[in-house]
Amino acid sequence: MSRAGNSSTAPSPRPSILRSAPPSPGPEGWVLYDGSCGICRHWIQSRENLLRRHGFAIAPLQAGWVAERLHLQEDNLLQDVRLLLADGRQIQGPDVYRYLMKRVLWTYPLYLLSVAPIVRTAFDRAYRSFAAHRHQVSRACGVGARY
Numbered sequence: 001m002s003r004a005g006n007s008s009t010a011p012s013p014r015p016s017i018l019r020s021a022p023p024s025p026g027p028e029g030w031v032l033y034d035g036s037c038g039i040c041r042h043w044i045q046s047r048e049n050l051l052r053r054h055g056f057a058i059a060p061l062q063a064g065w066v067a068e069r070l071h072l073q074e075d076n077l078l079q080d081v082r083l084l085l086a087d088g089r090q091i092q093g094p095d096v097y098r099y100l101m102k103r104v105l106w107t108y109p110l111y112l113l114s115v116a117p118i119v120r121t122a123f124d125r126a127y128r129s130f131a132a133h134r135h136q137v138s139r140a141c142g143v144g145a146r147y
Helices: 038-046 048-053 064-070 094-103 105-115 117-140
Strands: 029-033 056-058 082-085 091-093
Touching: 029 038, 038 056, 038 117, 048 082, 056 064, 064 082, 082 094, 091 094, 091 117, 094 105, 094 117, 105 117
Parallel strands: 029 056
Antiparallel strands: 029 082, 082 091
């Protein structure tokens, strides 16, 4: 039983996501998402622990350090989910999902499907369609934006 005033169950404060310097990466890098998209934010935050266990930190694309690190203007920056690897390489769009699915044991079969020729085309088109309409989908689902 817990006693009143027990601080061990209090949630720990989250670091600011708008910091100007990047947080320390995991061994792999950062998954960068559109923080103004409610569904994107909800999806990535609900998988944050899984990503951290596999060596990835998360940050919104709107964080001050991201545009500087990626050398992108805002209009290009927010087009896709991005993966910034610790060695500086960048992956974007549906390839981010493939990269991550390949590294998680229970999603590896999905990765194999996503690289099959016909499924790859469908996967890429589904991603593009969602990316183009993500804000409308977020509003329709009642998932608010933070930015």
